[in-house]
Amino acid sequence: MTEPRRRNRSATRQRLLAAARHRFAKEGYEAASVRDIAADAGVDAALVFRYFGSKKGLFEEAAATTTPTGLLDGPPEELPARLLHSLLFEDWSAYAGEHPLVAMLRSSAHDEARDHLREELCGTYVRALERLSDAPDAALRAELFSAWMLGIGVLRSVVGTPAVSAATPPDLAPHLAAVASALFERPVAGSPPPPPAATDDPGAPD
Amino acid sequence: MTEPRRRNRSATRQRLLAAARHRFAKEGYEAASVRDIAADAGVDAALVFRYFGSKKGLFEEAAATTTPTGLLDGPPEELPARLLHSLLFEDWSAYAGEHPLVAMLRSSAHDEARDHLREELCGTYVRALERLSDAPDAALRAELFSAWMLGIGVLRSVVGTPAVSAATPPDLAPHLAAVASALFERPVAGSPPPPPAATDDPGAPD
DNA sequence: GTACAAAGTCATCAACTGATGACTTTTGGG
DNA sequence: CCCAAAAGTCATCAGTTGATGACTTTGTAC
Numbered sequence: 001m002t003e004p005r006r007r008n009r010s011a012t013r014q015r016l017l018a019a020a021r022h023r024f025a026k027e028g029y030e031a032a033s034v035r036d037i038a039a040d041a042g043v044d045a046a047l048v049f050r051y052f053g054s055k056k057g058l059f060e061e062a063a064a065t066t067t068p069t070g071l072l073d074g075p076p077e078e079l080p081a082r083l084l085h086s087l088l089f090e091d092w093s094a095y096a097g098e099h100p101l102v103a104m105l106r107s108s109a110h111d112e113a114r115d116h117l118r119e120e121l122c123g124t125y126v127r128a129l130e131r132l133s134d135a136p137d138a139a140l141r142a143e144l145f146s147a148w149m150l151g152i153g154v155l156r157s158v159v160g161t162p163a164v165s166a167a168t169p170p171d172l173a174p175h176l177a178a179v180a181s182a183l184f185e186r187p188v189a190g191s192p193p194p195p196p197a198a199t200d201d202p203g204a205p206d
Numbered sequence: 207m208t209e210p211r212r213r214n215r216s217a218t219r220q221r222l223l224a225a226a227r228h229r230f231a232k233e234g235y236e237a238a239s240v241r242d243i244a245a246d247a248g249v250d251a252a253l254v255f256r257y258f259g260s261k262k263g264l265f266e267e268a269a270a271t272t273t274p275t276g277l278l279d280g281p282p283e284e285l286p287a288r289l290l291h292s293l294l295f296e297d298w299s300a301y302a303g304e305h306p307l308v309a310m311l312r313s314s315a316h317d318e319a320r321d322h323l324r325e326e327l328c329g330t331y332v333r334a335l336e337r338l339s340d341a342p343d344a345a346l347r348a349e350l351f352s353a354w355m356l357g358i359g360v361l362r363s364v365v366g367t368p369a370v371s372a373a374t375p376p377d378l379a380p381h382l383a384a385v386a387s388a389l390f391e392r393p394v395a396g397s398p399p400p401p402p403a404a405t406d407d408p409g410a411p412d
Numbered sequence: 413g414t415a416c417a418a419a420g421t422c423a424t425c426a427a428c429t430g431a432t433g434a435c436t437t438t439t440g441g442g
Numbered sequence: 443c444c445c446a447a448a449a450g451t452c453a454t455c456a457g458t459t460g461a462t463g464a465c466t467t468t469g470t471a472c
Contacts, residue, residue: 011450012450030237031315033429035430035437043364045430048431105311105360106316107257108364139368140370143369144370144385151357155327155356158323159323161327161353162328162349164350171346178388179389213421240460240461249419252420252421412461
């Protein structure tokens with residue numbers, strides 16, 4: 001094999017990116033120092049500048065969000081529930097336990113972070129939710145629902161409000177259905193569709 | 207008079223507090239430096255430590271929020287509209303243009319800020335909104351509505367989402383009424399009550 | 413007018429920040 | 443085995459940070 005075994009450029013990059021995601025999410029851009037990130041990754045801080053040019057470069061690359069594929073597909077009336085479920089109950093431990101968009105609020109003094117936030121939110125979430133309404137202000141409705149999800153995420157993982165923090169999917173489902181139905185003026189499901197059930201699915205293959 | 211005229215301890219304190227509110231709101235706790243704050247206030251940075259002991263002390267005192275008196279009074283069905291109106295359309299220029307609770311999210315890596323946020327949100331807003339519902343999960347409903355308001359504030363002033371940023375009170379009123387009514391399962395007004403009309407109010411004095 | 417205390421300023425410290433370049437270790441081909 | 447390039451480390455720089463204590467200015471009471 002032509003590649004070295006111990007010293008591995010791309011693996012080190014990935015370790016730095018993972019550590020950066022953690023630190024930036026938990027402490028915000030300013031408070032997270034390059035030295036701390038490098039220490040978490042187990043490498044020297046100088047490698048950050050070797051591989052990413054600057055702290056800002058590291059942040060930009062670390063903040064490049066991966067919207068889970070398939071999240072926006074499926075029946076429109078299930079979309080709100082699927083989005084909220086992903087936001088709240090997916091495993092975001094790679095981002096210090098919070099959804100990347102929620103964690104990025106800590107760095108929102110930086111234009112980079114704000115732009116990224118807006119693009120991700122508008123370009124992905126709002127655009128998908130817009131299809132739920134035919135009203136002339138469908139975009140506003142979609143943003144208002146996005147605001148609700150983001151707010152719930154903030155209350156849950158940042159502020160730590162008691163009721164929302166302790167809420168389980170069944171607790172939230174009726175309210176989700178009620179609010180989304182009222183906002184989009186059409187029936188909206190309160191629970192996400194069941195998972196693909198990889199173990200036993202005799203019905204609909206292919 | 208026994209107090210000096212030019213050199214005024216309390217006036218200088220107030221100037222420092224005002225500058226601190228601005229900087230902390232706009233840049234977050236870490237990025238806002240004591241020197242910058244003091245420069246904004248037009249005094250020497252050493253006075254910060256003279257008057258507040260430390261940067262943290264300054265932050266705590268600057269973050270002591272003043273919930274507008276009377277905001278929580280009045281008919282319950284008008285409360286949501288009044289709260290949202292205060293959050294979005296009141297003059298928060300003292301806090302760099304954002305509601306203090308929204309601005310404090312930038313400093314949410316600090317436990318101080320998080321605790322303050324939770325106390326203010328739960329102790330004031332959620333508690334007032336709880337009265338809107340008799341359901342066993344009234345607290346959850348109140349938090350969910352608070353989450354919505356906070357999210358709208360974030361989208362409007364932090365993320366800068368187009369539709370919510372451009373929305374006027376009449377644009378929001380119907381959606382506010384629909385969402386709040388659905389969440390609290392009772393009729394809720396979409397617009398705040400008209401202002402006291404100090405110019406011409408022959409009806410109900412005293 | 414002088415003395416005293418309050419109010420404000422200045423110089424400075426140690427720690428930390430992002431960043432740079434020279435250095436050392438490892439790796440794999442010849 | 444040897445070497446060149448890649449990968450990683452080290453020492454260090456200049457600037458900033460929070461913080462401290464000595465100093466100067468101001469205002470007033472006597």
